[in-house]
Amino acid sequence: MSQQYPAILVIVPLLSAFAISIAGWVNKRLCFPIIVTALSVVVYASIGLLLTVLEKGVVIYHLGGWPPPVGIAYYVDHLNGLVLVVVASVALLNVIAAKKSIEQEFPDKAAPFYTLYILMVTGLLGIVVTGDAFNLYVLLEIAALTGYGLLAMGEERAQLSSLNYLYMGTIGACFYLLGVGYLYIVTGSLNMMDIARLLPPLYQSKAVLAAFIICMVGVWLKMAFFPLHSWLPNAYTHATSAASSLIAPLVTKVMVYVMIRLILTIFTPEFAFATMALNNVVVWLAVIAIVMGAILALAERNLKKMLTFIIVAEVGYMVGGAWLGNRAGMTGAILHIVNDALMTLCVFLVVGNIVYKVKGYAFEDLQGLFRKMPFTMGAFVVGAMSIIGVPPTCGFFSKWYLILGALQAGHYGFVAALIFSSLVSVVLFFRIFEICYYEPFSDHHGHDHPPEPMDEAPLLMVVPLLIVAVILILVGLYTGDIVNHIIKFAIPEGLV
Amino acid sequence: MSELIPTIIAKYNYWIYITLMMIGLYAMIAKNNLVKKIVGMNIFQTAIILYYVSIGVKKGATIPISTGGHGAAHEAVHAADYLNPLPHVLMLTAIVVGVATLGVALALCLRIYSRYNTLEEDEILAQIRKK
Numbered sequence: 230m231s232q233q234y235p236a237i238l239v240i241v242p243l244l245s246a247f248a249i250s251i252a253g254w255v256n257k258r259l260c261f262p263i264i265v266t267a268l269s270v271v272v273y274a275s276i277g278l279l280l281t282v283l284e285k286g287v288v289i290y291h292l293g294g295w296p297p298p299v300g301i302a303y304y305v306d307h308l309n310g311l312v313l314v315v316v317a318s319v320a321l322l323n324v325i326a327a328k329k330s331i332e333q334e335f336p337d338k339a340a341p342f343y344t345l346y347i348l349m350v351t352g353l354l355g356i357v358v359t360g361d362a363f364n365l366y367v368l369l370e371i372a373a374l375t376g377y378g379l380l381a382m383g384e385e386r387a388q389l390s391s392l393n394y395l396y397m398g399t400i401g402a403c404f405y406l407l408g409v410g411y412l413y414i415v416t417g418s419l420n421m422m423d424i425a426r427l428l429p430p431l432y433q434s435k436a437v438l439a440a441f442i443i444c445m446v447g448v449w450l451k452m453a454f455f456p457l458h459s460w461l462p463n464a465y466t467h468a469t470s471a472a473s474s475l476i477a478p479l480v481t482k483v484m485v486y487v488m489i490r491l492i493l494t495i496f497t498p499e500f501a502f503a504t505m506a507l508n509n510v511v512v513w514l515a516v517i518a519i520v521m522g523a524i525l526a527l528a529e530r531n532l533k534k535m536l537t538f539i540i541v542a543e544v545g546y547m548v549g550g551a552w553l554g555n556r557a558g559m560t561g562a563i564l565h566i567v568n569d570a571l572m573t574l575c576v577f578l579v580v581g582n583i584v585y586k587v588k589g590y591a592f593e594d595l596q597g598l599f600r601k602m603p604f605t606m607g608a609f610v611v612g613a614m615s616i617i618g619v620p621p622t623c624g625f626f627s628k629w630y631l632i633l634g635a636l637q638a639g640h641y642g643f644v645a646a647l648i649f650s651s652l653v654s655v656v657l658f659f660r661i662f663e664i665c666y667y668e669p670f671s672d673h674h675g676h677d678h679p680p681e682p683m684d685e686a687p688l689l690m691v692v693p694l695l696i697v698a699v700i701l702i703l704v705g706l707y708t709g710d711i712v713n714h715i716i717k718f719a720i721p722e723g724l725v
Numbered sequence: 726m727s728e729l730i731p732t733i734i735a736k737y738n739y740w741i742y743i744t745l746m747m748i749g750l751y752a753m754i755a756k757n758n759l760v761k762k763i764v765g766m767n768i769f770q771t772a773i774i775l776y777y778v779s780i781g782v783k784k785g786a787t788i789p790i791s792t793g794g795h796g797a798a799h800e801a802v803h804a805a806d807y808l809n810p811l812p813h814v815l816m817l818t819a820i821v822v823g824v825a826t827l828g829v830a831l832a833l834c835l836r837i838y839s840r841y842n843t844l845e846e847d848e849i850l851a852q853i854r855k856k
Binding site: 377 | 750753759762766767770773776777780811812815818819822825826829830833834836837840849853
């Protein structure tokens with residue numbers, strides 16, 4: 230059984246997508262238990278896989294028994310073992326938290342929603358688990374196509390925003406495919422390990438250079454790296470809260486994983502950082518991404534849209550960290566994939582709860598929320614502290630590694646951008662705290678003991694949110710273990 | 726100049742795919758109508774499909790079907806005699822992906838049309854701004 234974990238990760242959600250769409254015709258109430266069971270199996274398998282990797286080292290799974298390079302191999306090492314656990318658990322926690330808001334916002338479409346949801350998780354898990362460059366493209370498109378559908382099930386402008394995302398996402402995926410084509414021309418292989426083995430004598434080839442740059446541009450488009458970010462804020466803002474709290478934490482982070490996989494495994498750091506000598510340019514791009522993301526977030530008067538611009542800045546953190554070209558920076562980038570997925574989930578679940586109760590997420594709608602929804606707002610404070618980077622929460626530690634890497638690389642612009650963005654986050658979040666905490670309701674009567682108008686979201690929404698908030702602190706406390714036992718082995722030894 | 730033309734002709738498949746790709750990209754950027762943008766997107770995808778198909782071609786090679794049947798499977802096969810089938814097989818998948826993307830895009834267009842009664846991007850944006 231445990232040898233089959235890599236296949237289970239993709240097969241179980243894929244088949245349960247069929248089961249859910251059939252169950253939707255029979256009885257809509259069956260959909261939710263099926264999706265929770267499937268995702269629990271996936272979480273179990275991903276944790277089992279990570280433990281196997283920690284114990285025995287890299288797991289290579291030959292799909293259908295065909296050995297690579299002919300067959301598709303699933304390749305799991307410390308890097309994607311960790312990302313798999315994050316993707317699976319975020320998907321599970323989010324679907325539980327989203328049940329009530331799905332019932333409220335589109336009760337008739339629950340079955341199609343769950344089907345798309347689990348197909349999207351299939352795509353994301355597949356992207357992370359696969360060891361085949363072309364297979365990655367197919368799964369990328371599965372995740373993207375279902376994502377367009379999920380994002381389009383939103384408010385009035387959602388379809389237009391989703392269509393814009395579709396244009397950009399398709400160009401991004403096509404660029405990636407084109408880059409893989411160039412790699413195939415020079416190496417004749419699609420298996421990542423095989424390509425990595427065949428590439429070193431070809432590092433001077435212009436086709437390899439073209440392949441690398443085209444793949445990178447494609448992946449940057451998909452992850453909304455600053456100049457290519459224009460699709461993200463609208464698409465995520467106009468979607469329903471259930472969809473955006475799945476897509477916002479995972480899609481950009483999985484794409485950052487793909488970028489790191491391309492750099493570390495396929496092209497190797499020697500090529501990416503030494504032969505190319507591009508890292509300085511990319512880190513400066515990341516600096517611009519961070520600064521612009523922070524400034525654009527500051528200009529918003531709408532909680533959800535503000536958070537989407539924070540994602541744009543966070544993508545800058547991870548790209549910059551990965552491209553610093555040293556061990557600390559890469560550690561920071563990988564750790565930030567985990568942390569950012571969790572803290573984005575946390576704040577987007579908060580938005581989901583607020584939308585469920587208040588039916589809005591503009592700043593005016595947030596007044597008096599601390600009194601009304603104390604647990605939700607408590608989790609929001611933890612999430613916000615993590616995004617700002619306050620020590621016990623996990624956001625601090627990845628920022629610490631990123632700054633350490635930037636100092637080692639002598640890239641003071643990146644240090645300045647990180648600090649600037651943290652300061653802007655302080656302003657952003659304390660402005661919201663102030664609105665939620667201090668501004669009273671207009672119907673204030675002035676009694677000594679006014680009846681507590683607490684109106685918290687349902688337990689099913691609050692409990693997952695509180696779990697996420699606790700995880701944020703736990704991951705922060707156990708950062709040392711994560712770095713020393715997992716991330717240390719994810720980075721090749723050549724990178725110092 | 727006299728050296729340039731043979732280089733272009735020798736690699737004409739690359740020039741064709743780049744030209745097609747740029748036509749597609751131009752349509753996606755410059756056209757105002759959402760369906761025209763989708764057509765541009767499809768041209769863009771098709772360019773890459775053509776590029777993949779063209780890299781499988783070899784001079785003087787035939788279609789990759791083994792004539793000996795099952796019994797002759799262990800006979801030596803000269804790879805140079807056959808076209809490379811792998812890029813073509815990959816593109817079957819890419820075509821499916823392209824069709825699915827087109828379907829989703831057109832479905833979104835339908836929803837947009839039923840809401841705004843137009844597919845011209847500037848008119849839609851004007852309607853949004855009015856609200």
